[in-house]
Amino acid sequence: MSASFLRIFRVALALVPAAFAQDADWTTFSGNTLGPRFSPLKQIDRSNVGRMKPLWSYQIDKTDKFEASPIVRDGIMYISEPPSDVTALETRSGKVLWKYRRVLPDNVPVCCGKVNRGVAIEGDKVYLGTLDAHLLALDASTGHVVWDATAAPYQKGYSSTVAPVVVKDIVIIGSAGGEFGVRGYLAAYNKDTGKEVWRTWTVPAKGEKGTDSWKGDSYRSGSATTWVPASYDPTLNMLYVGTGNPGPDWAGGSREGDNLYSDSLLALDAATGKLKWYFQFTPHDVHDWDATQVPVLADLPWRGQNRKLVLFANRNAFYYVLDRESGQYLLGKEYVRQTWSKGLDDKGRPLVAPGTDPTPSGNMVYPNSPGATNYQAPSFSPVTRLHYVMTRDEGGVFYSGDDAYREGNWFLAGRFISKPGEDAKAAIKAMEPSTGAAKWEYPLVFPSWAGILSTAGGIVFSATGDGDAIALDDSTGKLLWKFPTGGRPYANPVSYMSEGKQQIAICIGHAVYAFGM
Amino acid sequence: MLHRVPVLLVLSAWAAQAQIPKDPASLAAGKKLYEYYCAFCHGKGDDGFAANLMSPQLPHAPTDNALINIIRSGIPGTDMPASAGMTDREVRQLAGFVRALGRSAPQSVAGDTAKGAAAFRSRCAGCHMVNGSGGRMGPDLSDVGAKRSPANLRTSILDANASIVPGWAVAHVTLNDGLAVSGVKINEDQFSVMIREADGKIHHIDKDSAREIGVDPKSSMPSYKGAIPDGELNDLVAYLFSLRGGM
Numbered sequence: 001m002s003a004s005f006l007r008i009f010r011v012a013l014a015l016v017p018a019a020f021a022q023d024a025d026w027t028t029f030s031g032n033t034l035g036p037r038f039s040p041l042k043q044i045d046r047s048n049v050g051r052m053k054p055l056w057s058y059q060i061d062k063t064d065k066f067e068a069s070p071i072v073r074d075g076i077m078y079i080s081e082p083p084s085d086v087t088a089l090e091t092r093s094g095k096v097l098w099k100y101r102r103v104l105p106d107n108v109p110v111c112c113g114k115v116n117r118g119v120a121i122e123g124d125k126v127y128l129g130t131l132d133a134h135l136l137a138l139d140a141s142t143g144h145v146v147w148d149a150t151a152a153p154y155q156k157g158y159s160s161t162v163a164p165v166v167v168k169d170i171v172i173i174g175s176a177g178g179e180f181g182v183r184g185y186l187a188a189y190n191k192d193t194g195k196e197v198w199r200t201w202t203v204p205a206k207g208e209k210g211t212d213s214w215k216g217d218s219y220r221s222g223s224a225t226t227w228v229p230a231s232y233d234p235t236l237n238m239l240y241v242g243t244g245n246p247g248p249d250w251a252g253g254s255r256e257g258d259n260l261y262s263d264s265l266l267a268l269d270a271a272t273g274k275l276k277w278y279f280q281f282t283p284h285d286v287h288d289w290d291a292t293q294v295p296v297l298a299d300l301p302w303r304g305q306n307r308k309l310v311l312f313a314n315r316n317a318f319y320y321v322l323d324r325e326s327g328q329y330l331l332g333k334e335y336v337r338q339t340w341s342k343g344l345d346d347k348g349r350p351l352v353a354p355g356t357d358p359t360p361s362g363n364m365v366y367p368n369s370p371g372a373t374n375y376q377a378p379s380f381s382p383v384t385r386l387h388y389v390m391t392r393d394e395g396g397v398f399y400s401g402d403d404a405y406r407e408g409n410w411f412l413a414g415r416f417i418s419k420p421g422e423d424a425k426a427a428i429k430a431m432e433p434s435t436g437a438a439k440w441e442y443p444l445v446f447p448s449w450a451g452i453l454s455t456a457g458g459i460v461f462s463a464t465g466d467g468d469a470i471a472l473d474d475s476t477g478k479l480l481w482k483f484p485t486g487g488r489p490y491a492n493p494v495s496y497m498s499e500g501k502q503q504i505a506i507c508i509g510h511a512v513y514a515f516g517m
Numbered sequence: 518m519l520h521r522v523p524v525l526l527v528l529s530a531w532a533a534q535a536q537i538p539k540d541p542a543s544l545a546a547g548k549k550l551y552e553y554y555c556a557f558c559h560g561k562g563d564d565g566f567a568a569n570l571m572s573p574q575l576p577h578a579p580t581d582n583a584l585i586n587i588i589r590s591g592i593p594g595t596d597m598p599a600s601a602g603m604t605d606r607e608v609r610q611l612a613g614f615v616r617a618l619g620r621s622a623p624q625s626v627a628g629d630t631a632k633g634a635a636a637f638r639s640r641c642a643g644c645h646m647v648n649g650s651g652g653r654m655g656p657d658l659s660d661v662g663a664k665r666s667p668a669n670l671r672t673s674i675l676d677a678n679a680s681i682v683p684g685w686a687v688a689h690v691t692l693n694d695g696l697a698v699s700g701v702k703i704n705e706d707q708f709s710v711m712i713r714e715a716d717g718k719i720h721h722i723d724k725d726s727a728r729e730i731g732v733d734p735k736s737s738m739p740s741y742k743g744a745i746p747d748g749e750l751n752d753l754v755a756y757l758f759s760l761r762g763g764m
Contacts, residue, residue, distance in 0.1 A: 401552060402553065410554060415560065445706060445707050446706075464706070468707050
């Protein structure tokens with residue numbers, strides 16, 4: 001039944017104009033490789049979104065956090081499920097076409113749940129990173145394994161939770177494990193054979209440039225992992241990826257120095273993986289403020305001339321604009337309350353406030369460890385030229401502790417708690433890149449881990465921390481629609497066409513919800 | 518042969534239960550392990566973002582064996598991972614420390630528990646429930662003696678704001694038509710708030726229909742400093758400390 005339906009549907013798709021067909025799918029993590037999470041679809045718009053309703057729901061049979069950002073092509077949705085599984089669904093019905101279930105070894109190291117944030121698709125293959133740090137190619141029609149590459153030894157603390165990125169003939173995968181003292185990397189594999197093409201380590205090796213930013217040999221357990229997908233500029237053939245915290249997380253005494261290239265944005269030549277430039281947002285981080293947010297690549301007027309920019313709302317509570325050709329720092333501004341710095345200098349380097357490091361008895365700092373924003377994807381609308389960011393305003397008490405490194409074990413050297421007696425504030429903020437100020441904000445009662453989608457229909461779609469899917473006016477932030485799901489959101493929304501009708505989908509709780517008219 | 522099976526099971530269960538050490542050296546070792554493996558998520562026990570371990574009854578670990586198994590194997594489907602790199606001895610030491618986290622040690626307390634029960638009925642039962650009987654405006658105190666020390670109980674009676682239990686804030690809502698509703702805020706989401714009045718009646722109020730929603734920053738419980746005779750206070754503390762739930 002499924003196969004015949006798909007044949008019919010593919011024929012139907014072949015009859016629609018090419019531009020429409022291109023817009024009909026959602027074939028990369030962020031909608032396109034520039035990282036905007038913007039849909040050009042506008043069947044659902046400000047005037048009619050109030051009538052939007054759930055069309056179908058698909059429930060997973062696990063209780064781990066469901067962080068997948070769906071991929072949709074030709075009427076089929078591909079989602080990763082926890083811990084390292086993949087399911088293909090019909091977008092018209094939510095019915096399952098195939099499932100891939102990975103048998104994982106015992107004791108895979110995870111800091112924050114057995115999660116996965118999505119798959120990639122190219123040609124006849126679906127690509128998946130796994131918790132035992134493999135990269136898989138699955139047959140897109142059946143879910144069978146085509147090749148299986150070991151990216152790193154999970155026994156040392158490596159895992160992959162990130163969605164792979166396909167660029168030309170290579171598939172790129174990063175790693176998690178920043179709480180286990182691994183050495184971060186971004187690695188590229190031939191998309192057809194699974195053979196490694198290049199690997200860029202995010203912490204330099206002995207003798208390499210940048211090693212002197214680490215005390216002694218502390219670089220050996222320096223982390224700086226890459227657990228959120230890179231963005232890619234095809235005109236420059238450059239990859240832009242954010243890196244995570246240095247290891248250990250909360251006690252920096254054993255790793256004095258800037259700790260390159262942790263908490264940085266790395267610009268890499270996509271053909272070779274060679275580092276072109278970097279910008280470190282939080283040198284010598286001791287608060288676990290990974291710069292693992294999705295870089296948004298936008299071409300915008302900047303002080304009188306058009307420039308290729310990268311927009312970056314950082315976990316450290318500063319909003320940055322950089323030139324993505326040169327890495328030049330253009331703007332940095334506090335966009336959520338912070339107390340750890342006195343601001344940024346003219347190069348964008350933070351002026352760290354004294355007395356804000358973690359201590360054995362605890363030190364209160366804004367923002368808390370989850371940060372001003374986190375892995376949840378932002379959205380950039382080329383229509384409004386606003387950058388929509390999920391934000392969180394909360395203080396944390398940071399404790400330092402034992403910083404002994406043991407391979408494959410936790411490497412935290414401390415902990416944090418939320419500021420006692422204070423409820424976290426949260427909001428969706430519509431940031432203006434030219435000023436780093438919010439044009440509007442939509443307050444949330446609870447912080448949300450949902451990402452944001454904007455569309456040409458003039459709506460911003462996301463979910464509240466307590467599980468209401470919501471649609472807002474992209475220009476004003478006014479609430480236009482809501483649907484209570486009863487689950488907690490940890491994932492990013494997408495939009496696509498299914499049989500000529502626009503759908504918006506998001507994973508909330510332990511289900512995928514598809515909404516439409 | 519048949520009769521040996523239950524005997525072995527009993528012995529095995531006894532041996533396993535006896536595996537959790539309670540001597541000071543083991544508890545100190547367990548504390549170090551806790552700080553290394555557990556504090557990231559569980560905080561000091563009750564201030565982390567994972568489950569509160571400062572409770573006499575852990576829902577997933579009603580027995581010591583269950584606690585050891587959870588530390589060894591994690592809880593499937595949750596963020597609780599299996600232990601990695603810990604020896605059996607360390608697992609037991611950690612279990613011993615976790616078990617000690619949530620329990621106040623039994624001790625003799627001055628005061629008459631029977632008189633304390635009477636004081637409770639007259640002063641406290643309007644708001645607090647014990648073993649299914651009492652009010653709903655404050656926390657259920659059926660096992661409060663296992664959670665708190667006598668000194669802590671005494672302080673809380675004399676100064677209710679000294680230690681406020683989360684989840685028992687009192688909200689005051691004024692609706693657009695002027696009607697006022699007050700009670701324990703049992704839930705709040707983006708668009709609504711749910712309030713339970715003293716008589717148990719529950720109101721689900723859309724925020725759009727409310728003119729004002731306020732939450733008391735202080736405890737709704739009166740402080741009894743200077744308002745309760747010393748003898749009655751001793752009796753009340755003795756009674757509350759005797760409430761140790763099913764433990």
